[in-house]
Amino acid sequence: MRLGLVVTPSSTPRALMRLISSMLAVSIKNSMSRSRPCVCWPLPFSQASGEAGSPESAMTNPEIKVLDKGFVRVIDHMGSDLSVVNAARVSFGKQKEAFDEGDAKLVAYLAEHEHTSPFRHTALTLHVKAPIFVFRQWMKHRIGSEFNEISGRYVEFPEDEFFVPATFRRQAKVNKQGSEGEIDQANGPRAMESYLESCRGAVAHYKELLSLGVCREQARCVLPVALYSEVYWTxxxxxxxxxxxxxxxxxxxxxxxxxxxxxxQVVEPIYPVGLKALLADRKG
Ligand SMILES: Cc1cc2nc3c(=O)[nH]c(=O)nc-3n(C[C@H](O)[C@H](O)[C@H](O)COP(=O)(O)OP(=O)(O)OC[C@H]3O[C@@H](n4cnc5c(N)ncnc54)[C@H](O)[C@@H]3O)c2cc1C
Structure with missing residues (x-):
């Protein structure tokens, strides 16, 4: 990212840091408010416009719409099913240029016998927009994962950027943490009213705190976990x-x-054989 800084001999390190911080905040805010068209995934990457993994692909890869306002989008990726078998074959000093049926068997063998290190010579970066309560669960996946998240210290959260469910589910009877079915139909409208009042009320208080001069990092404390956030996940x-x-x-x-x-849906076209093998064997 080019910031276009003008450094004069009188610029102190602290003044420079303040300048970089404010420019970064504007850049993040602009990227957050930019509207992105959400479309269904039309083609495997190899057939999509823009070579997968190229800088252009990050711009042209469409988003897969998730929930009411979220998305998943590929930013970049490294390696393929062939990288997995070549990483395994380096053990006996061999390398191949093209992936064939024998390689598919080798991938299945590796997954089945938990010879997992060859699967780690790959990397995938996704841009995800999801509610905070989803990211709380997602970020428990720590091994082989890296996250960078939009910062409520830099950015003022927009209004109405919280998740609104289409229906409300009942507490499950058997699975204590789960849900099932739907609540009584008669209770639906009041449940929705209550949910929206709560989220909108919290956002209104957040805006009021900001208008009273409270800093973003404190004002955000009143916001609900239904609020959407954005993350790069590698x-x-x-x-x-x-x-x-x-x-x-x-x-x-x-x-x-x-x-x-x-x-x-986005990983399958990139590593079709490796993903199938890891999921089939209930390993990963
Ligand atoms: C249905 C469901 C319900 C859940 N409920 C809760 C809940 O109520 N509360 C809660 O806090 N979490 C909950 N979790 C999160 C869960 O406990 C895991 O933290 C989460 O699923 C990430 O899985 P993981 O630890 O295998 O992933 P990672 O952290 O990515 O670890 C991957 C693998 O690395 C290995 N590994 C990781 N850390 C170590 C270590 N220290 N030593 C040795 N090997 C290690 C393990 O084999 C592990 O499977 C839930 C998850 C699911 C799927």
């Missing part, structure tokens, strides 16, 4: 398969299941 193929296995499962919260499905 993971290895092994780590992303582990995430999909746990979070696309019916025991995970429905909302994060939707993200796990979207993540799977």
């Amino acid at each position: 993971v290895s193929l092994q780590a992303v398969a582990h995430f999909i296995r746990l979070r696309a499962d019916g025991h995970a919260q429905w909302e994060i299941q939707q993200y796990a499905a979207a993540v799977r």
Whole structure:
């Protein structure tokens, strides 16, 4: 990112830091407020416009829309199914240029026998917009994962950027942390009113605190976990398969299941054989 700084001999280090901070804040704010068209994933990466992994692909890769305002989008990726087998083959001093049926068997063997290190010679960076309560669960996936998140200390959160569910589920009877079905139809409208009043009220208080001169880092403390945030997530193929296995499962919260499905949709075209092998063997 070019900041266009003008440094004069009288610039003190502290003044420079203040200048960089304010320019960074403007840049983050602009990127947050930019409207992005949400479209369904049309083609595997190899057929999409812009070579996958190239700087242009980060601009042209479409978002997969998730929940009411979220998305998952590929920013960059490294390696392929071939990188996995070549990482394994270096053990006996061999390397291949093209992936064939024998390689698919080797990938399946590696996954089945937990020879997992070759799957880690890969990396994928996703840009994700999700509610904070989803990221609380997502960020428990620490191994082979790196996160960078938009900062409420730099950025003022926009209004109405909180998750609104389409329906309200009941507490599950058996799975103590889960949910099932829907609440009584008669209670639906009042539940929605209550939910919206609470979120909008919190945002109104946040704005009021800012207008009273309270700093962003304190004012944000009143905001709800339904608020959307944005994250860059970089993971290895092994780590992303582990995430999909746990979070696309019916025991995970429905909302994060939707993200796990979207993540799977973008990962599959990049590492089709490796992902299938890791998920089939319940390893990752
Ligand atoms: C349905 C569901 C319900 C959950 N409920 C809760 C909850 O109520 N409260 C809560 O706090 N969390 C909860 N979690 C989060 C869960 O405990 C895990 O933290 C999360 O799923 C990430 O999985 P992980 O630890 O395997 O991932 P990672 O942290 O990415 O670890 C990947 C793998 O690395 C290995 N590993 C990681 N750390 C170590 C270590 N210290 N030593 C040795 N090996 C290690 C393990 O094999 C691990 O599977 C829940 C998860 C799910 C899927």
